[in-house]
Amino acid sequence: MRSIIIGLIGILPFVVSPASAAEPASEEANKKAVLEFYDAALNRKDFDAAAKYFGPHYIQHNPTAPDGIEGFKTFLGFLKEKFPDSRSEIKRVFADGDYVILHVHSVREKGTRGRAIVDIFRLENGKIVEHWDVIQEVPEKAANTNGMF
Template sequence: MTKKYIAKDFLKLAAKGHSHEAFRLYVSKDFKHHNVYFKGDANTLMLAMEESSRQNPNKTIEIHHAIADKDLVAVHSHVKQNANDSGVAVVHIFRFESGKIVELWDLGQSVPAKMINENGMF
């Protein structure tokens, strides 16, 4: 299993409401994250992902790019909370040690109703 596969599968599982499984399979016991809206430990983020899935059972993630470089993987995706949501362009950056995710950053930008840039976000 490659680091890119693990990063993408982690995101897909979490989006589908299977955050416990995603963390069990892929996250190190030394995990930390940098989402400013939650405490930096694994359990807090896992529970927040679970709650988000409960509130948004039709959430989707469409992965557009995944780039690996040594111990880092960056995944560029389009996350929608429901079918009517224009969504958010998100970049997740994963750091790995011994085949497990040990650190995670996420950056997002809302998809606007009207885009000036003809190239779009994806």
């Protein structure tokens, strides 16, 4: 029994989680897909250009945005109407297997400080199927001098 335990301990360093087992090339492809989607959707507000990056379904976790691909189309219509000049600048992008995480500076109206956003996308077969986000207003004054970006 002791030799089995020692043998199992010996192989533990070689066990890899499914997320970290992803090929670097597929992670790069996932990043590229999300970056192109984000520009088409959030900056150009072009649903047709963005829609090609969706998988067969789209699960939305933001409680203020409607679910599904049609819900995302509705959200883009809202942006186009209410904030036609809004821009999102991606500051950082990370990939971990089928997940792509963006750190974004979003400005809906020119001359405002905007918002810091962390977007998390899950992809299946290189297509976006799920989204979460966390949004924080950029304050006028911060308790430190580190900045949000």
